[in-house]
Amino acid sequence: MTPEQMRDASLLELFSLEAEAQTLVLSAGLLALERDPTQADYLESCMRAAHSLKGAARIVGVDAGVSVAHVMEDYLVSAQEGRLYLRPEHIDALLQGTDLLMRIATPSNAPAPADIDAYVVLMGRLLDHMAATGPMTPPMAELQLEPPTPKVEPPMSATNEAPPATPVEPALMAKRSTESGERVLRVTAERLNSLLDLSSKSLVETQRLKPHLATMQRLKRMQSNGLRALENLNVHLKDHALSLEAQEALGDARRLLAESQQLLAEKNAELDEFAWHASQRAQVLYDTALACRMRPFADVLSGQVRMVRDLGRDLGKQVRLEIEGDKTQVDRDVLEKLEAPLTHLLRNAVDHGIETREQRLLAGKPEEGLIRLRASHQAGLLVLELSDDGNGVDLEKLRRNIVERQLSPAETAAQLSEEELLTFLFLPGFSLRDSVTEVSGRGVGLDAVQHMVRQLRGAVVLEQTAGEGSRFHLQVPLTLSVVRSLVVEVGDEAYAFPLAHIERMCDLAPEDIVQVEGRQHFWHEGRHVGLVAASQLLHRPASQNSAQTLKVVVIREREAIYGVAVERFIGERTLVVLPLDERLGKVQDISAGALLDDGSVVLIVDVEDMLRSVDKLLNTGRLERIARHANQAVEAARKRILVVDDSLTVRELQRKLLLNRGYDVAVAVDGMDGWNALRSEDFDLLITDIDMPRMDGIELVSLLRRDNRLQSLPVMVVSYKDREEDRRRGLDAGADYYLAKASFHDDALLDAVVELIGGARA
Numbered sequence: 001m002t003p004e005q006m007r008d009a010s011l012l013e014l015f016s017l018e019a020e021a022q023t024l025v026l027s028a029g030l031l032a033l034e035r036d037p038t039q040a041d042y043l044e045s046c047m048r049a050a051h052s053l054k055g056a057a058r059i060v061g062v063d064a065g066v067s068v069a070h071v072m073e074d075y076l077v078s079a080q081e082g083r084l085y086l087r088p089e090h091i092d093a094l095l096q097g098t099d100l101l102m103r104i105a106t107p108s109n110a111p112a113p114a115d116i117d118a119y120v121v122l123m124g125r126l127l128d129h130m131a132a133t134g135p136m137t138p139p140m141a142e143l144q145l146e147p148p149t150p151k152v153e154p155p156m157s158a159t160n161e162a163p164p165a166t167p168v169e170p171a172l173m174a175k176r177s178t179e180s181g182e183r184v185l186r187v188t189a190e191r192l193n194s195l196l197d198l199s200s201k202s203l204v205e206t207q208r209l210k211p212h213l214a215t216m217q218r219l220k221r222m223q224s225n226g227l228r229a230l231e232n233l234n235v236h237l238k239d240h241a242l243s244l245e246a247q248e249a250l251g252d253a254r255r256l257l258a259e260s261q262q263l264l265a266e267k268n269a270e271l272d273e274f275a276w277h278a279s280q281r282a283q284v285l286y287d288t289a290l291a292c293r294m295r296p297f298a299d300v301l302s303g304q305v306r307m308v309r310d311l312g313r314d315l316g317k318q319v320r321l322e323i324e325g326d327k328t329q330v331d332r333d334v335l336e337k338l339e340a341p342l343t344h345l346l347r348n349a350v351d352h353g354i355e356t357r358e359q360r361l362l363a364g365k366p367e368e369g370l371i372r373l374r375a376s377h378q379a380g381l382l383v384l385e386l387s388d389d390g391n392g393v394d395l396e397k398l399r400r401n402i403v404e405r406q407l408s409p410a411e412t413a414a415q416l417s418e419e420e421l422l423t424f425l426f427l428p429g430f431s432l433r434d435s436v437t438e439v440s441g442r443g444v445g446l447d448a449v450q451h452m453v454r455q456l457r458g459a460v461v462l463e464q465t466a467g468e469g470s471r472f473h474l475q476v477p478l479t480l481s482v483v484r485s486l487v488v489e490v491g492d493e494a495y496a497f498p499l500a501h502i503e504r505m506c507d508l509a510p511e512d513i514v515q516v517e518g519r520q521h522f523w524h525e526g527r528h529v530g531l532v533a534a535s536q537l538l539h540r541p542a543s544q545n546s547a548q549t550l551k552v553v554v555i556r557e558r559e560a561i562y563g564v565a566v567e568r569f570i571g572e573r574t575l576v577v578l579p580l581d582e583r584l585g586k587v588q589d590i591s592a593g594a595l596l597d598d599g600s601v602v603l604i605v606d607v608e609d610m611l612r613s614v615d616k617l618l619n620t621g622r623l624e625r626i627a628r629h630a631n632q633a634v635e636a637a638r639k640r641i642l643v644v645d646d647s648l649t650v651r652e653l654q655r656k657l658l659l660n661r662g663y664d665v666a667v668a669v670d671g672m673d674g675w676n677a678l679r680s681e682d683f684d685l686l687i688t689d690i691d692m693p694r695m696d697g698i699e700l701v702s703l704l705r706r707d708n709r710l711q712s713l714p715v716m717v718v719s720y721k722d723r724e725e726d727r728r729r730g731l732d733a734g735a736d737y738y739l740a741k742a743s744f745h746d747d748a749l750l751d752a753v754v755e756l757i758g759g760a761r762a
Helices: 003-035 040-060 063-080 088-104 113-133 189-207 209-237 244-293 297-301 304-314 332-353 357-362 395-404 410-415 418-426 446-455 607-620 648-660 671-680 697-706 724-733 746-757
Strands: 294-296 319-324 329-331 369-378 381-388 459-465 469-477 482-490 493-498 502-508 514-516 519-524 527-533 550-557 560-566 568-576 590-595 601-605 640-644 664-668 685-688 715-719 737-740
Touching: 003 040, 003 063, 003 088, 003 304, 040 063, 040 088, 063 088, 063 113, 088 113, 189 209, 189 244, 189 332, 189 568, 189 590, 209 244, 209 746, 244 294, 244 724, 294 297, 294 332, 297 304, 297 329, 297 332, 304 319, 304 332, 304 369, 329 332, 332 369, 332 381, 332 446, 332 469, 395 410, 395 418, 418 446, 418 459, 446 459, 482 550, 482 560, 482 601, 493 568, 502 519, 502 560, 519 560, 527 607, 550 607, 560 607, 568 590, 568 601, 568 746, 640 648, 640 671, 648 664, 648 746, 664 671, 671 685, 671 697, 685 697, 685 746, 697 715, 697 724, 715 724, 715 746, 724 737, 737 746
Parallel strands: 319 369, 493 601, 527 560, 640 664, 640 685, 685 715, 715 737
Antiparallel strands: 294 329, 369 381, 381 469, 459 469, 482 493, 482 568, 502 550, 514 519, 519 527, 550 560, 590 601
């Protein structure tokens, strides 16, 4: 290809990007003008978009684009100058021109020259007629203008990015801009995935420094104790006559030990500072990489407002789509998978939900039907609510349809609740339409929506109010790259249950397990819930522990609900999803893998698959019973922890957390009170604040490290101060662990306690 050809190809590509951006501006502006033709700002933005496209088409030599954009610009200028009052027929003509411009910029879908000529001639005739008769122009139908095709959505870019909403010169399109003026470059999804994967691994690697630092602190304390022991030995040996060689050897040992301790202290401080900064930067890197995958929900809405409007007109209805929360951030992969189900639901709302003009007027409703789509974040999920003010679902017709299709006996169908009836609409091949149309009646729609939402690990629920409309509630993860999970232990291995599928978690006493029809159950929210062992489902060795209670995760998928018994709860974690190697195929009951903070591997449970496994075990009679441990276990000595904090709230919070985990806990109100408790009682761990009256935490730790009986006691500092110098002061004083209250949560404290002294039992 010659340089000239390369240059031309580049300009055509830029023109395509320009057209993609400006046709979206035109579509949005024209739909707004249809509701209120006097909005000067929308008239101005549409005129500028048409003008920019005309200039861009002229630069790249696309004459058809110049012609169409020019007549559209004249049309809009006439409206701006008050010579034309825009009516729905005029909006139809301008939208038809918008579609033509997008097709002109897409070589594979370019319109025929005759179509372009016909459009330009008819628009010109209208302008001539308007000049002769004044602003009160006749309807477009009198000029026999071809109606626009119902095709509504302009093609999205390869990366599904939202194009800019302001005019952009073609020469600048190599670096596109967002509404806020930030420059945006096109990046492949594979590179973004790779960046997120590397950043998550970097974050995990920095977390692995924490236990290493704790070990180094213990080593420093042990060496300090060794130096004190050597000093004590030196004092005792002063009363003995030592040879010159022995004295020199003792002096060398003292000097070398002191020098090594000084070096160890310096390197520990450097390593601690490096680890802190590395973890902070790794977290920022990970958050930034994750943010790169997030796009506003508006990206999936491109063309949907237009589609609803055009489909309504095609069906003889006047329908408007209102959108709230269009700036809600969602992972681009989720957005791509949401486009199809949302289109299904919107078309369903226009066709099934909104009544005809006559029916709405008879019911006392506005002539224009309204569909609302709301997007929001709730507990790490994207929550969508799509509602219409139509007639709702005819429950009696639905009941008759169920019986006619032999999906349920008439007696049973008569007793079905509204919620149970509505679930039939999601069955494959089910439709309330008696005849097939282009829009619906083929029995495909809601079942496809449910299938696609389930693929996103989400759920969809339908509600309705007779005569007032229907509401679809969708919940899907904000991202498929990250999943909030409960990590548990099964057979000495870590597994993660996505929180979206967890009903609750509980400790089940042996006496709460009952036998119903030969199977183990427990009572949960007014119903018996089947109990199964995670070890059997995941093919792990059964637990041999003698805990007084059983740890149970209650999982639910639609109507299916079971309690899954595990060995212990490790805690709630945000996991970066790592797909399994394709060569493994589908691993039973497992959807993906992830890495925990310490670098260990955790497998993410496929809850739907696991529920199918439970049903299979039940049907084959191979479901194993869980051994119920009697209260005969020998009570082991509980480990004791002293909590020192002058804040009653913090003190009680820590005390209750530790008590619930099985530790024996004593409290002290300040450093002096804590020091008195340490000298009079035995403890396995000290947890202390820094800023306290009478004696602060630094003084308390320093006293403890100078005491021969207490100097080896593990110490954790929990403080609001998270500056590097504060952390260093605490660790230099002799603390083994420093936890900032600013980032404090239950798991962080309990994990640190287990790391320092292990479980609650000796």
